[in-house]
Structures are given as structure tokens and as C-alpha cells.
Amino acid sequence: MESKIEVYEKKSQYFSPNKHFISRIQEMEKKSVYGAKVAQKWTEILNKSLNSETYPVNHPIGQETFSLYAEYPTGVFEYALDIDGATSLIKERCIKPVQFTPSNIIDAVDQGNINKDPNRIKPNHKNPVIVLQSRYLTDNKPYCINGNHRIFEAYRNNDTQIDVFLFKDLEFVPFFYDILSKATYFFEIDYKYVVSDERYIQSKKGAFVYEF
Template identity: 60%
Template sequence: MVVSKILYYEKESLKFNPFEHMQGRIQEMEQASSEGAEIAARWKQIVKQLKDEEYPVVHPSGRETFSLFAEFPSGVFDYALDIDGATSLINENQLESVIYQPSSIIESVDMGNVNTDTSNIKTNHKNPVMVLQSQYITEGKPYCINGNHRITEAFKKQAKQIGVFVFDDLEFVPFFYDLLSKAIYYLEIDYHNVVKNERRLLVDHQTAFAYEF
């Protein structure tokens, strides 16, 4: 299971300034190369478009969302994920779950997301068990964004299997609830490609994810 830092992240994320973070990343890209300067120029335009976006985003009542925290040198950012929207995408595209033994997927559970007070658990299975893994948020490790309690209970009861929907780096981009979450995620990919020369997730017609925003 993931060692939980949820309480720390919840507190620190409130102090995060997404625009200062973006400006810092943009400046590093600008100084890295001529290609980086071109991509940085595009990101400057995007930042101007986002100037009126609120952070942290207000999670609406009556809709299931999830806070996925990312720790940067500039602080902790709260990526807002739309769980109801993810479920709609699963249904619309008739995606199929992956069958796991609970013992092989329990590592995705952050115990900070599991309600240990059994008298206060509200059963809600309208949305399926979902796990994502991203090089830029979870260091490539699986992280459960919905169904933590179901995985935990299946593990405790030594169930033989559990169905899980798994999403990789770009597959969960449509789940972002707000524009800042999408922008900072794409910016991190561009930053690593330019400054750290990782060149991940690019295809022939793409020069940067700034142009996909």
C-alpha cells in the first residue's frame, strides 16, 4: 500500500501558486534551447488564457471528483479529477476492466483515501474501481483514484480477483476537471522533454503538448 501523505498534501496544496510554478517551468524551458524558447512562447500565451482560473478548484456537490496531489519543488499541486466523467467515458467507449488478484493491485491503495471508520462508510459503487499510473504524477506506479475501499476489502477477504480500469499517462487526460490541471500536466511533459531531454509520449506530428492544449 502507498504510504499516505494525504493530510500533508491537503494542507500544502492550499499554498500552491500554479502561475508561479508555470512561470518557473517556462523560464527553464526558455533558457534550455531554441526549441525550448519556442515552446515556452506558446506556454506564455496559455498562461494568459488561464489568468482568471481559480485554484484550488471548487469540487461541485453531487458530483464525484478526486484530488490527486503532485509534489513539485515549488510546492504541492492538487490535480482535480472528474470520477463521474471518467465513468461516462468508460461506458461510452465500452472499455473493459483488467482482472487482478487483489494482492497484486493493493499497492495502488493510499490508506489516506480509505475510510477506516466502518460505521461511517457510505457504499457507492456507481463508479468502478479505477487506477492510473503516470510518470509525471505517480512516478509510473499505480495509484487508485476510485475504489480504494473495494480493493482493500477484497485484499483482506483474500478474494480471488477484482476488476480494475487502468489508465496510463495520456489516457486519463479527459478526466481532468479543470483547465489548470490539464495545463500543468501537459506543461510537466513538455518541461521534461525539453529540459531533461526525455522525449516521451511524442509522435511524429507533435513538437510539444503546448500545441495540444
């Protein structure tokens, strides 16, 4: 199975967050009166803080992070996720894992991007197996951001079960490493709400831009 990761890594370097936001904002402005109000607020945030954010984000040495790529009409955007931070949150909130049969979670692994040579694998189990599932970021399919090898090995060894920390939709928002990743995720939810009338996740304030 061929992985798109290397292609995404290259394309994401040329992504323009400003161009992406402006393009989507213009669509929202034309959609409805409500859309214009949400677009105006996002424009304020874009000009006030997001334009000064560094992109792509600089991943710090010694800290485990993960890049999750999303394809948009304007290009490929890199969402940065803090794996060490996610692990700390799991411990602080005493979150319990979900037990999966490996065959039921193997699809969360990007097997085209996994090293299957045991002589080249460097085990790192300081952080648990973490899987995300989002209608707006993973097409509502599970996607492993940490522990790919452990899921793959459990599947290959026909293990009966594996512990997985599964986070859906808004549950993993605290994992975003940088402000731009968090803002873009909220922005995409508001965009879908305005343009496609997609109401899968709704903000108590009417739009997520008012929570940002």
C-alpha cells in the same frame, strides 16, 4: 502507514500556478532554442487563459471528483479529476476492465488514508474501481482514484480477482475536471522533454502545448 493527504490538502491551498509556470518557463528558455519556442507558446497560453482560472478548483456538490496531489519545487499542486465523467466515458466507449489479483493491485491504494472501520464506511459503488498510472503524475506506479475500499476489502478477504479500470499516461486526460489541471499535466510533459530530454511520451506536433 501514514498518509500525506492531509498535509497535501493544506499545502496545495497556497500553491501559485502562475509562479510555477513562470519558473519552469524560465528554465526551458535557457535550455535550448527549441525550449525557448515551447516556453514562448506556454507563456502565451498562461497570459491568455490560465491566469484567469480559479485555483484551487471548486468541487461541485453532488458530483464525485478526486484530488490527486503532486509535489513540485514550487509547492503541492492539486490535480482535479472528474470521477463521474470518467465513469460516463467508460460506458460510452465500452471500455473493459482488467482483472487483477488483489495482492497485485493493493499497492495502488493509499492505505494510510483509508477508513478501515466497517461501521464508518459508507459504500458507494455507482462508479467503478479506477486506477491511474503515469510516469509524470504517479511516478509510473498505479494509483487508485476511486474504489480504494473495494480493493482493500478484496485484498483482506483473499478474493481471487477484482475488476479494475486502468488508465495510463494520456488515456486519462479526459478525466481532468478543470482546464488548469489538464494544462499543468501537458506542461509538465513538455518541461521534462525540454529540460531532461525525457521522451517517454511524444506529441505528434512536437510539443503538447500545440495540442492544448
